[in-house]
Amino acid sequence: MLDTPLRVLLVLPMYGGSLPIGRYCATALESLGMQVRVFEAPIFHSTFTQLRTLDLAPEHITSLEHSFLNVVSQAIFNHVQDFEPHLVLAMAQAPLPKNILSRLKRLGIRTVMWFVEDYTVFSYWRSYAPLYDAFAIIQKEPFIEELKSINQPNVLYLPLAALPSFHKRVPLTPKEQRYYGASIGFLGAGYPNRRLAFRPLAGKDFKIWGTEWEEEPLLANNIQEGGKRINSEESLKIYSATTINLNLHSSLRRDTLVSHGDFVNPRTFELASIGAFQLVDKRTLLPELFDDQCIATFSTMEECYQKIDYYLHHKEEREAFCAKAQARVLKEHTYQKRMETLIQWIDAHLGWPRFANDIAPKTQLDATLQQALDQLLAKLGASPNASFSDVIGRLRKQSGALDPLEASLLFLDEWQKQYGTKR
Amino acid sequence: MEHALVIQAARFGDLVETKRLILSLKAHSTVSLVVDRTLADLAHILYPDTTIYGFPFHGKLEANDIGAIHETIASLANIPFARIYNCNFSPLTEAFCRAFDPKTVYGYRPAIPKGLLRSPLLTMVSRITRCRTSACINIEDVWAHADTEHPPLDPSLVNPRPKGDGKGIGVVIAGRESRRSLPPTLLADIVRVYANLYGAKHIVLLGTAFDKQRSHELRRALPSALQALVLDLCGKTTWPDLVEALTGLDLLITPDTGTMHLAAHLGVPVCAFFLSSASVFETGPYGIGHTIWQAMPSCHPCLEKSPCPAKTACLSLFAQPTFLRTLVAQHTAKAVALPEGLVCLTSTTDALGVTYRPVLGSDPQKILRQAERDFVSHTLLGTPFPASHLSPSTQAELALLFSPDQDWMLDNPQYQ
Numbered sequence: 001m002l003d004t005p006l007r008v009l010l011v012l013p014m015y016g017g018s019l020p021i022g023r024y025c026a027t028a029l030e031s032l033g034m035q036v037r038v039f040e041a042p043i044f045h046s047t048f049t050q051l052r053t054l055d056l057a058p059e060h061i062t063s064l065e066h067s068f069l070n071v072v073s074q075a076i077f078n079h080v081q082d083f084e085p086h087l088v089l090a091m092a093q094a095p096l097p098k099n100i101l102s103r104l105k106r107l108g109i110r111t112v113m114w115f116v117e118d119y120t121v122f123s124y125w126r127s128y129a130p131l132y133d134a135f136a137i138i139q140k141e142p143f144i145e146e147l148k149s150i151n152q153p154n155v156l157y158l159p160l161a162a163l164p165s166f167h168k169r170v171p172l173t174p175k176e177q178r179y180y181g182a183s184i185g186f187l188g189a190g191y192p193n194r195r196l197a198f199r200p201l202a203g204k205d206f207k208i209w210g211t212e213w214e215e216e217p218l219l220a221n222n223i224q225e226g227g228k229r230i231n232s233e234e235s236l237k238i239y240s241a242t243t244i245n246l247n248l249h250s251s252l253r254r255d256t257l258v259s260h261g262d263f264v265n266p267r268t269f270e271l272a273s274i275g276a277f278q279l280v281d282k283r284t285l286l287p288e289l290f291d292d293q294c295i296a297t298f299s300t301m302e303e304c305y306q307k308i309d310y311y312l313h314h315k316e317e318r319e320a321f322c323a324k325a326q327a328r329v330l331k332e333h334t335y336q337k338r339m340e341t342l343i344q345w346i347d348a349h350l351g352w353p354r355f356a357n358d359i360a361p362k363t364q365l366d367a368t369l370q371q372a373l374d375q376l377l378a379k380l381g382a383s384p385n386a387s388f389s390d391v392i393g394r395l396r397k398q399s400g401a402l403d404p405l406e407a408s409l410l411f412l413d414e415w416q417k418q419y420g421t422k423r
Numbered sequence: 424m425e426h427a428l429v430i431q432a433a434r435f436g437d438l439v440e441t442k443r444l445i446l447s448l449k450a451h452s453t454v455s456l457v458v459d460r461t462l463a464d465l466a467h468i469l470y471p472d473t474t475i476y477g478f479p480f481h482g483k484l485e486a487n488d489i490g491a492i493h494e495t496i497a498s499l500a501n502i503p504f505a506r507i508y509n510c511n512f513s514p515l516t517e518a519f520c521r522a523f524d525p526k527t528v529y530g531y532r533p534a535i536p537k538g539l540l541r542s543p544l545l546t547m548v549s550r551i552t553r554c555r556t557s558a559c560i561n562i563e564d565v566w567a568h569a570d571t572e573h574p575p576l577d578p579s580l581v582n583p584r585p586k587g588d589g590k591g592i593g594v595v596i597a598g599r600e601s602r603r604s605l606p607p608t609l610l611a612d613i614v615r616v617y618a619n620l621y622g623a624k625h626i627v628l629l630g631t632a633f634d635k636q637r638s639h640e641l642r643r644a645l646p647s648a649l650q651a652l653v654l655d656l657c658g659k660t661t662w663p664d665l666v667e668a669l670t671g672l673d674l675l676i677t678p679d680t681g682t683m684h685l686a687a688h689l690g691v692p693v694c695a696f697f698l699s700s701a702s703v704f705e706t707g708p709y710g711i712g713h714t715i716w717q718a719m720p721s722c723h724p725c726l727e728k729s730p731c732p733a734k735t736a737c738l739s740l741f742a743q744p745t746f747l748r749t750l751v752a753q754h755t756a757k758a759v760a761l762p763e764g765l766v767c768l769t770s771t772t773d774a775l776g777v778t779y780r781p782v783l784g785s786d787p788q789k790i791l792r793q794a795e796r797d798f799v800s801h802t803l804l805g806t807p808f809p810a811s812h813l814s815p816s817t818q819a820e821l822a823l824l825f826s827p828d829q830d831w832m833l834d835n836p837q838y839q
Binding site: 082366369393396397398399400401402403404405406407408410411412413414415417418419 | 479483484489490492493496497500514515517518519521522523524525535536537
């Protein structure tokens with residue numbers, strides 16, 4: 001392991017489900033004392049989508065999108081040059097094209113994509129996985145073998161998780177309880193299997209939240225807010241207010257409502273972390289994450305309907321499940337744990353690049369200066385053991401005039417860069 | 424009076440070339456100056472009424488320097504500077520300037536979270552100097568115009584008119600980059616010519632301790648009568664010693680060096696030899712009446728740190744057998760033809776600052792250079808837009824250089 005805190009450049013996707021997961025990872029990495037810079041690709045998304053409103057032929061739009069992606073990826077590379085990360089962690093769909101990945105490889109910077117997607121749905125991994133130093137995935141075989149067959153031997157199974165500091169029960173006002181609460185609730189997109197599976201619940205106290213529920217007349221009275229997008233904060237209120245949170249993994253197939261797939265979705269961990277009761281469809285990778293004492297499961301929709309009726313009338317059993325699931329999450333399934341696992345795995349299998357700036361200056365300061373430095377660390381929200389580069393990064397973001405100590409530290413940092421390695 | 428702070432973190436010559444800015448500021452402000460600490464003594468000599476702060480911009484840092492850095496910045500932060508002039512595109516001065524509100528920093532302004540923004544003038548200069556062949560503005564004038572609130576001092580008043588006082592000839596053995604200096608044997612020939620022309624009683628050799636070998640070679644290459652006149656001060660002078668050695672000289676023979684600028688500051692006539700990467704139009708001696716021999720082969724100006732692919736064509740221009748006769752002819756104001764690629768210029772001034780007029784030979788970039796200079800003057804001083812002898816397409820290219828697309832298509836701020 002390096003002597004200095006790791007610097008991680010986390011590249012978010014422009015959109016999609018891996019976006020909030022990326023933000024949770026950033027929080028987790030910071031809580032582990034790492035220096036994290038987040039590339040905010042979502043800020044480009046609206047401009048990107050506007051290109052399609054230009055009334056141009058598709059080939060022109062494609063060309064413009066390609067040029068625009070070049071600008072975005074160059075911005076990522078400029079961050080790499082500026083920040084000198086040990087690791088570039090790309091979330092699924094992160095806009096890191098091949099040429100940038102090749103440049104990162106030449107620089108010796110570790111690159112990992114956490115592909116928090118179903119590999120049978122997205123296929124770009126076939127061309128991109130070999131370009132990363134390692135590929136972290138939420139599925140096992142045959143995906144692992146497939147990755148090895150395309151020259152990506154460095155595969156890490158890294159299931160999803162929760163961020164307990166965020167995914168926790170929120171207090172609700174009576175009005176919020178009435179608004180968000182229901183005997184049965186579901187938050188998620190209207191995939192074909194869910195539409196069919198939920199129709200029998202239409203007449204019950206059942207609220208459906210989330211997008212892509214258009215043209216579903218049978219469930220029209222259950223769909224809340226016209227199917228608007230629900231943000232992460234609001235999801236906590238829905239989960240907290242709902243007696244039974246249904247958690248049916250998505251499937252594009254209408255003939256198999258319960259898909260019996262492998263990976264476990266983020267909702268499973270988030271509900272468990274909150275301490276909310278959930279009924280989840282059986283997944284092949286679920287038992288190793290949560291045993292049957294932790295989470296109530298179903299294999300068919302008929303079983304699901306029966307269990308809904310049962311658990312609605314057995315509060316103590318619900319609470320027992322919730323407590324065990326929550327304890328399991330806090331112990332094993334946090335994003336902090338996942339990031340620790342990832343970092344340790346890279347350390348063991350790949351090692352880290354070493355940069356000149358990783359050598360922290362060792363200097364005895366006089367007592368007054370040391371005291372001022374301690375106060376500065378507190379002011380910047382940095383830990384007493386923060387690395388010099390972490391402090392400098394925080395200082396640089398300050399606006400207006402810095403105080404003399406802050407400016408002096410910036411000067412020493414630049415001096416070190418200019419002369420330090422030569423002496 | 425307002426307080427103004429000038430930060431000049433570069434070397435000897437740059438410190439001297441900050442003179443026009445400092446003198447201009449003194450007309451309305453109390454001036455403080457931060458320089459590399461090795462130059463603080465010189466700064467006191469150059470700018471006696473200025474408060475000088477020595478700072479470790481170069482060299483080695485000791486542990487106790489950390490406290491001194493903090494102390495200096497803290498002292499300066501207590502002074503209510505209305506304006507801070509950062510002369511250098513340097514991460515070190517960028518960090519230093521973060522102790523002040525960025526809006527009060529002129530020249531190179533620190534950006535948040537990092538980097539430096541250029542003033543409109545510096546942006547313009549950086550664009551035109553991408554093509555150094557047609558360089559058109561002296562660095563001293565670039566710095567002087569950093570103060571956009573007040574017109575800078577009349578350039579003809581910055582340095583005294585050069586005039587000898589019978590103390591003989593000074594010779595600067597070499598500059599920091601050896602390729603920009605003449606070899607000792609060739610330099611000895613030139614010294615011999617000027618010693619005879621001036622009837623020199625003394626020949627003072629100037630340089631650092633690193634130049635001692637070269638100074639020995641030069642001395643040995645001189646006729647014995649002249650060897651007896653030599654006083655070799657290489658590596659022996661403090662800043663006051665150097666000032667004393669220069670003062671009263673009839674002529675200083677020099678490459679592009681800090682000592683050359685110091686001589687111009689003192690009113691010592693300069694005869695400079697510019698070759699390789701050295702361009703008189705960028706860093707020539709400031710003032711009226713100095714002489715500069717500029718080698719301008721097609722590869723000029725080069726990057727001295729890159730290997731020369733042209734067998735130092737610039738140097739061979741000075742090594743031609745006729746060159747020494749040319750020196751005599753120029754001194755006696757006789758018309759003489761120069762080999763192609765060699766120009767003799769004299770320094771003069773115009774509204775913008777110092778400029779250089781060919782007296783022998785011709786400047787192949789004269790028209791473009793003047794057009795660029797006129798553009799700069801028009802932008803900075805509001806002088807009438809110049810009638811140009813350039814072709815319409817070249818004019819259009821030049822206009823694009825001064826006003827590139829992103830300046831007006833995007834809502835870019837003044838400092839970029």
